Amino acid sequence: MLTGVVAGVVGLAVGGGAGYGLAPGDSDKTPATAAPAPKRSPIAGLPPVPVWKYEHPAEAGQFSASVHQGRVLVLTGREQSAGIDLRTGRPLWQRTQAAALSRALPVDGELCFVDAPDAFLWIAVRDGQVRHRVAKTTLAGPGETLTLTGTAGWDGTTVWMTGRVKKGAALLSYLFAYDLAAREWLWRTPVAAGAPPDGPQYDVVAVRPADIVVRQDARTITPAQRTAAKGTSVLFAFDRKTGKKLRSFRLAGVHPSAALVGDASDRLFASSAGELHAYNSRTAARLWRVARAKAAPGETGVFAFGSGILSGPMLYAANRHQEVAAVDTANGRQLWRRSTEAPATSEIPGTAFSGSGRTVLAYDSVQLTAFAARDGKRLWKFQEAGAEDSGTDAPRYRPLTGGSGRNLVVRRGRTFYALPVD
Numbered sequence: 001m002l003t004g005v006v007a008g009v010v011g012l013a014v015g016g017g018a019g020y021g022l023a024p025g026d027s028d029k030t031p032a033t034a035a036p037a038p039k040r041s042p043i044a045g046l047p048p049v050p051v052w053k054y055e056h057p058a059e060a061g062q063f064s065a066s067v068h069q070g071r072v073l074v075l076t077g078r079e080q081s082a083g084i085d086l087r088t089g090r091p092l093w094q095r096t097q098a099a100a101l102s103r104a105l106p107v108d109g110e111l112c113f114v115d116a117p118d119a120f121l122w123i124a125v126r127d128g129q130v131r132h133r134v135a136k137t138t139l140a141g142p143g144e145t146l147t148l149t150g151t152a153g154w155d156g157t158t159v160w161m162t163g164r165v166k167k168g169a170a171l172l173s174y175l176f177a178y179d180l181a182a183r184e185w186l187w188r189t190p191v192a193a194g195a196p197p198d199g200p201q202y203d204v205v206a207v208r209p210a211d212i213v214v215r216q217d218a219r220t221i222t223p224a225q226r227t228a229a230k231g232t233s234v235l236f237a238f239d240r241k242t243g244k245k246l247r248s249f250r251l252a253g254v255h256p257s258a259a260l261v262g263d264a265s266d267r268l269f270a271s272s273a274g275e276l277h278a279y280n281s282r283t284a285a286r287l288w289r290v291a292r293a294k295a296a297p298g299e300t301g302v303f304a305f306g307s308g309i310l311s312g313p314m315l316y317a318a319n320r321h322q323e324v325a326a327v328d329t330a331n332g333r334q335l336w337r338r339s340t341e342a343p344a345t346s347e348i349p350g351t352a353f354s355g356s357g358r359t360v361l362a363y364d365s366v367q368l369t370a371f372a373a374r375d376g377k378r379l380w381k382f383q384e385a386g387a388e389d390s391g392t393d394a395p396r397y398r399p400l401t402g403g404s405g406r407n408l409v410v411r412r413g414r415t416f417y418a419l420p421v422d
Helices: 002-013 223-229
Strands: 052-055 063-068 072-077 081-085 091-095 111-115 119-124 130-135 145-155 158-167 170-179 184-190 202-207 211-216 233-239 245-251 260-262 267-272 275-280 286-290 309-311 314-318 323-328 334-339 350-353 359-363 368-372 378-382 407-412 415-420
Touching (some): 223 233, 323 359
Antiparallel strands (some): 052 415, 063 072, 072 081, 158 170, 211 233, 267 275, 350 359, 359 368, 368 378
16 A cells, blocks of 8 residues: 555656556566656646746847747847747847847848947848948938937838937927838938937837838937927828928827837827727717726726737736726727736836737736636746735736747746746
């Protein structure tokens, strides 16, 4: 009897393989090799175990991260850039000549683009070698001095940037469009400079076949601009082909720093006083609204929504009350609304998709929570035990888009995890 119990314990300890013990009178011949244990299915509700973990040596604020071609994690920093193998989490390359703090953008199946301090660089993802280099001194016109101030957005091989051009005594601010494949400017169009020293800074909030919609970064809005806008968001539409300004409009009730995203049609989705609103970007008319969170007894404040993510006809967005909502963009109907069960803090969780799009992830400095995109079923929550405490200064668990296959790369500060999600 005792032998049988011991054998059972041994079998459990080694992960379900056959246990074997010798009782008096048993032969001491080597037993036949046991068949491998069948692969176990994940237990519902348990978080995935990271396939690998990588700790980058640079400080968190000194480098940017992006995933390319589902194969390489590219880390661009002030001193050097590095490539990490997504299969193993091991470094593939390090290049000081590719140093740049800006995030690497995908160009094609081989190259990524980096805005370095003195040049545009095209880096080979597989080995980090600089394949093309365009000095910024060649990007300005005759007699001009160009200073780029930020990346507004990108789509395909087009990147939109903001910057200043000085010619003689004149100093003008522009929104630029650059073709990453042809390595040439497409156009530039004047924009308001905004407050020094960081202006101009603009964000692309919607990309359409014929135009783009942008909004000035709230941190660069001058007092005069704020007064003229009456405390609301002012947006601008530009022709994608020529850069011509098509129109400007205000969204009533939407703060200049409120979360905002648009789809490929004429709809914009914005956070407004704890609600989620949809607007027509041609008329600025409100189309529908999603109700705010129901505060529990003793809870105060506005539980604003964050910037949503789009997939087909669906919008997924989280609010400060730790609720994630799935909304039909055509009519504002909620398909589901679920809680992450994390405590409400001053943070608004972000949202992201897994590589397949079947899983919606809500993330903040406390945890990463996974939901089934189809029905909102809460699948699991991920935290690293022993990691830095959560709080207002703690880094977020931030999923990185651009991956493929089952593994999702998640960043928290200078730590990266590969989680088998789908």
